[in-house]
Amino acid sequence: xxxxxxxxxxxxxxxxxxxxxxxxxxxxxxxxxxxxxxxxxxxxxxxxxxxxxxxxxxxxxxxxxxxxxxxxxxxxxxxxxxxxxxxxxxxxxxxxxxxxxxxxxxxxxxxxxxxxxxxxxxxxxxxxxxxxxxxxxxxxxxxxxxxxxxxxxxxxxxxxxxxxxxxxxxxxxxxxxxxxxxxxxxxxxxxxxxxxxxxxxxxxxxxxxxxxxxxxxxxxxxxxxxxxxxxxxxxxxxxxxxxxxxxxxxxxxxxxxxxxxxxxxxxxxxxxxxxxxxxxxxxxxxxxxxxxxxxxxxxxxxxxxxxxxxxxxxxxxxxxxxxxxxxxxxxxxxxxxxxxxxxxxxxxxxxxxxxxxxxxxxxxxxxxxxxxxxxxxxxxxxxxxxxxxxxxxxxxxxxxxxxxxxxxxxxxxxxxxxxxxxxxxxxxxxxxxxxxxxxxxxxxxxxxxxxxxxxxxxxxxxxxxxxxxxxxxxxxxxxxxxxxxxxxxxxxxxxxxxxxxxxxxxx
Numbered sequence: 254x255x256x257x258x259x260x261x262x263x264x265x266x267x268x269x270x271x272x273x274x275x276x277x278x279x280x281x282x283x284x285x286x287x288x289x290x291x292x293x294x295x296x297x298x299x300x301x302x303x304x305x306x307x308x309x310x311x312x313x314x315x316x317x318x319x320x321x322x323x324x325x326x327x328x329x330x331x332x333x334x335x336x337x338x339x340x341x342x343x344x345x346x347x348x349x350x351x352x353x354x355x356x357x358x359x360x361x362x363x364x365x366x367x368x369x370x371x372x373x374x375x376x377x378x379x380x381x382x383x384x385x386x387x388x389x390x391x392x393x394x395x396x397x398x399x400x401x402x403x404x405x406x407x408x409x410x411x412x413x414x415x416x417x418x419x420x421x422x423x424x425x426x427x428x429x430x431x432x433x434x435x436x437x438x439x440x441x442x443x444x445x446x447x448x449x450x451x452x453x454x455x456x457x458x459x460x461x462x463x464x465x466x467x468x469x470x471x472x473x474x475x476x477x478x479x480x481x482x483x484x485x486x487x488x489x490x491x492x493x494x495x496x497x498x499x500x501x502x503x504x505x506x507x508x509x510x511x512x513x514x515x516x517x518x519x520x521x522x523x524x525x526x527x528x529x530x531x532x533x534x535x536x537x538x539x540x541x542x543x544x545x546x547x548x549x550x551x552x553x554x555x556x557x558x559x560x561x562x563x564x565x566x567x568x569x570x571x572x573x574x575x576x577x578x579x580x581x582x583x584x585x586x587x588x589x590x591x592x593x594x595x596x597x598x599x600x601x602x603x604x605x606x607x608x609x610x611x612x613x614x615x616x617x618x619x620x621x622x623x624x625x626x627x628x629x630x631x632x633x634x635x636x637x638x639x640x641x642x643x644x645x646x647x648x649x650x651x652x653x654x655x656x657x658x659x660x661x662x663x664x665x666x667x668x669x670x671x672x673x674x675x676x677x678x679x680x681x682x683x684x685x686x687x688x689x690x691x692x693x694x695x696x697x698x699x700x701x702x703x704x705x706x707x708x709x710x711x712x713x714x715x716x717x718x719x720x721x722x723x724x725x726x727x728x729x730x731x732x733x734x735x736x737x738x739x740x741x742x743x744x745x746x747x748x749x750x751x752x753x754x755x756x757x758x759x760x
Contacts (some may be wrong), residue, residue: 274676277733281680282687284729285391291615291720294727299608301535304378307339307570309583314594317514318344318556318565324747332589333582337374342549343368344565348511349489350543354500361487365509365545367550367566370394376572379544382407383482384420384530394480394546396528399424401503407534409716415495419465419502426738428504428526429474431603475680478506480528481654486540488527499755503527508542514555514565523553612759626733630740633672637665637744659680662749669741673734681730685721692716 271670310331313319322342330337344367351360368394374380380389384402401423408414422430488501501507505527533539547566551557556565573582579599586597600657601608687694695706695717706715 260755263458264461273629273633273672273737274679276632277626277673277676277737278680280622280629281677281729282620282684282735284380285681285684285726286687286691287618287622288615288683288725288729289719290717291611291618291722292720292722293617293719295611296720297718298611299534301533301538302604303600304382305533306534306603307376308573308577309571309586309591309597309599310568310599310603311571311586312568312596313566314596316346316512316518316567318567319569319595320558320565322562322566322569323566328589329571330567332585333571334689336573336577336582337571338574339372340569341369341372341376341610342547342566342569344547344556344567346511346545347552347566347592348509350483350507352488352501352505352507352510356600359500362541363484363487363509364541365511365550366542366544367542367547369547373570373648376570379531379674382531382533384485384532388482394482394528395430396477396480396526399426401529405532407532412574413601415497415633417497417499419497423497423503425504427502428477431473431504437721441544473506477526477528478524478673479545481507481509481525482529482531482544483507483527485530485532486536488530501527503529511554521553580707598685625730626736629676629733630736633669633737633740634743637669637704637741638747640665640744662745664743665745665748666738669745670734671736673737676737677730677733681726683725688719688721692721 305429311325318346319325326340326342329340346365347361348365349359349360350363353359372721374392383389383392384406385397385400386402386406387397387400392513399421401420403416403418405417406416446508483501489499491497507525507527509525510520510522531539531542531544548564551566557563559567573579573581579601581600583599590597600742637662643716692707697708699705
C-alpha cells in the first residue's frame with residue numbers, strides 16, 4: 254500500500270515530472286492524428302481505385318483481345334459461383350487525343366476504354382463520377398441539351414466549392430454556337446474490322462479488303478459524332494484559387510488516333526463528340542482515361558470477325574460479393590484459365606506499387622514520430638535518477654523500517670507506469686478531439702494565416718479524411734506506457750541496491 258501512496262504523492266507534488274507527461278501526451282496525440290489522417294487518405298484512395306478497377310480483372314495478353322466474351326463470363330461464373338455479383342466486358346488501347354483550343358492544336362496521350370453502358374456501372378461507381386444527373390442514372394453517350402453540373406456534386410459542403418461557370422453553356426446549345434449553324438461536308442473515316450484494314454494480311458485471314466472512304470453530309474449544329482466521356486483532367490486544370498478552367502466542354506468534337514486490330518496493326522483515326530466528364534479525383538485516372546461505347550469501339554478497331562460476327566474484348570471486369578476473398582477467387586481463375594493467354598489480377602495487384610509506397614510512408618512516419626515518445630522516455634530516465642539521488646536518505650529510512658528491495662523497486666516502476674498511463678490517457682483524449690475537429694482547426698488556421706492549410710485545389714478533396722482505428726490507438730498507448738516503464742527500470746534497480754546504512758549517511 255505504501256508504494257501506491259508514495260507514487261500518488263510524487264505524481265501530485267513533483268512538477269518536474271509534468272514535462273515527461275507532456276512529452277508522452279504530445280507524442281501519443283501526434284501519432285493518433287497522423288495515423289488517422291494517413292488511414293483516411295489511404296481508405297479514400299483505395300476506395301476510388303476499387304471503384305474504377307472493380308475487384309478482379311481478367312485481361313488478354315494480346316492487344317487484339319479475347320474472342321467471345323459471353324463464353325468467358327459463363328466460365329467465370331462456373332469457377333467463382335455465387336461470389337460473382339457483376340461482370341462487364343471492356344476493350345482498351347493506348348491512343349492520342351487531339352483537339353483545337355483557341356486556334357492551337359493539342360495532343361494528349363490517353364487510354365481509350367470501350368464500355369458497355371448497361372453493365373459497366375454494376376462493377377464500379379463509374380456513374381457516380383459523371384457530371385450530368387441523367388448520365389449518373391443511366392449513361393447513353395448522347396449529348397444533353399444542358400443541365401451539366403455547375404457545382405461539384407461530390408462536395409459535402411458546397412460553401413467550399415468554386416462554381417464551374419463554363420459548364421453553364423455545355424451541351425447542345427454550346428455545340429450549335431460553335432457550329433455557327435452552317436452545314437459542312439465532312440469526310441468520315443471508314444469503320445473497318447481487324448483485317449479489312451489490312452489487305453496484306455496472311456492468307457488464312459478471314460477479313461476482306463477495306464472499303465474506300467465515303468463522304469457524308471454532317472451538320473454539327475444538329476448532329477453529333479459517337480459520344481465519349483473524358484477524364485476531367487484531360488481538358489481542364491485547376492487554378493491556385495480553386496477555379497476549374499476548361500479547354501473542352503460537352504458538345505465539343507475531338508479526334509482520337511489509335512492502332513487497329515489487324516495484322517499488322519495500322520494507324521486509325523476517328524471523330525468523337527464529348528458528352529460528359531468523368532471525375533474520380535484520382536489524377537492517374539482523370540488525366541488518362543476516356544470512355545466510348547464498347548460496340549462502337551469494337552467497330553472502330555476492327556474487333557469483330559466479319560464472317561462469324563464474334564466480337565473481341567481486352568478484359569472482363571468482375572465485381573464480387575461483399576466479404577468474398579479476392580485472392581481466393583483470383584487463384585481459382587488463374588488455375589482455370591491459361592496464364593500464357595490471360596492475366597488475372599485483383600485491383601490491389603494492379604496498384605501494388607502505389608499501395609506499397611503508402612504503407613512504407615506510414616511505417617516511416619510512425620517510426621519517426623515514435624522517437625518523440627522515446628525522447629520522453631529519456632526524460633523520465635533522467636528525472637528518476639535525480640529523484641533517486643535526492644531521496645537517498647528517504648530510501649534508507651524505508652529500508653530500515655522493513656521495506657524490501659523489491660518494494661523500493663516497485664515504487665519507481667509504479668511511478669513510471671503512472672506517468673505513462675497519465676500521459677497516454679491525456680494524449681488519447683487530445684488526439685481524438687483533434688481528429689474530430691481537424692477540419693474546423695484547419696479552417697481556423699487558414700483564416701489566421703491567410704493561406705489554406707488543406708487546399709482543395711491541390712488535393713481535390715474538400716475536407717481532410719480521417720479514420721480512427723481502435724487497434725492503432727491501443728498499440729500507441731501501450732507503446733507509450735511501455736517506454737515509460739522501461740525508462741524507470743535502471744533508476745529502480747539503483748534504488749533497490751542501496752544499503753540502508755550507507756543511504757542514511759548520505760549527505
